Amino acid sequence: MLTQFPDFILTPSLWLQITIVAAWVFFILAIAGLVSRFATSDPEIIRKIVHIGAGHVILIAWWLNIPASIGIGASILASIITLLSYIFPLLPGINSVGRQSLGTFFYAASVGILVAYFWYVQQPQYAAIGMMIMCWGDGLAALVGQRFGKHKYKLLGAQKSWEGSLTMALMSYVVCGLILLGVFGNIWQTWTVSLVVAFVATSLEAFSFLGIDNLTVPLGSAALAFMLMELWGI
Template identity: 45%
Template sequence: MGLTQQIMCYALWLGSVFALAEWLRACKVDGEWVRKVIHIGVGNIILLAWALQVPRWLGVSFSLVFASLALLSYRVAILQSLNGVGRRSFGTCFYALSIGLLLYWFWLPERQLFAVIGILVMTWADALAGLVGKTWGQHRYQLGSIQKSWEGSLTMWGVSSLVIGAVLLGYFGFSPSLLGISVLVGGMAMGLEVFSWWGLDNLTVPLASGGLCFVLVQGLNL
């Protein structure tokens, strides 16, 4: 597929995600759910990029543009669904920036899966942990000014481990060592998600997940 066709595919995907989010917002759906639709929808574009083998420069450029739009949206009403949950956070900008950094570091032959791991952990685990914690979180704990729920934190660990395991085992085949890496890195992602001032977990969780998986897998000489 040519570059122009690739760009059209990515633009169509993103346009569909934001159109759905704007429609949900117009229907008065809770702002947190709308934000998670964007969070999951945008993040899953990495699977399309992996399938189509997006050039690294294009992926990084898309990420920088999206990060710039996210920053601008804090001052100008661009896609209010990006920041419609009534809290001050730079999570959306960090989200886009982390994708760009992962692509810059890992979008190379035989390393792309580590970018995919970092992005999908942020995409699925972080989003579902937030929804579970808000909707069903009954057992609260507090670290300084940060309040979390055990239900949300354990969801973060479980979903992170599942995502990492699915990518590693799908790429390398079954290995008990890879299962151990999945659980270990998933636990680390849970710990980092706890410390989420200003949405910083959207930067620390994906970068650390992809980076630690890379280091540990390299140690196995697979």
């Protein structure tokens, strides 16, 4: 059973879990640093490596049954650091000083919100769905759109490409489907919910003003998947 919000004791086992999560984050940052130094100086590539890689802490927290208190606390700390990084160069290569986007802050906040709710109701798979759709769907959509997106469209001033949106839809469907398949098995709800979630997640990603999609995509995807599965009695 998942730990919810009660007080916890920092046992050796819990310290090991925290160390594993921290090691993963530092590993992703190290990979981004090596790519920046030896492969490419493109800041968008570096940001997407971190964007895709760091979000997998939600899977580690789920598999290791890390208490919600740890996840929420880490999210608050990360949110503070990201806010400061918009003023000071605390995260060079990930944020640019003065960059007109709060995407990194929304990213960190999303983790805490998802953990706070879905750990409490003991349904962590939906937190994983939200984060993985943001990591792989949103992350790859941006890369594909910028490099291969030839068919553009605008939505409330934000320019997107159909190639990027198609990538978002495909990855969202695959991610949601795989997680639901692993938890509930090969039932019709798995694939129907995944299809609906993919459509909504793609629509939310199209509204990316100030990086708000880093909040709306994970929260919206997780909430929709949860509500639909509950509605169908799964």
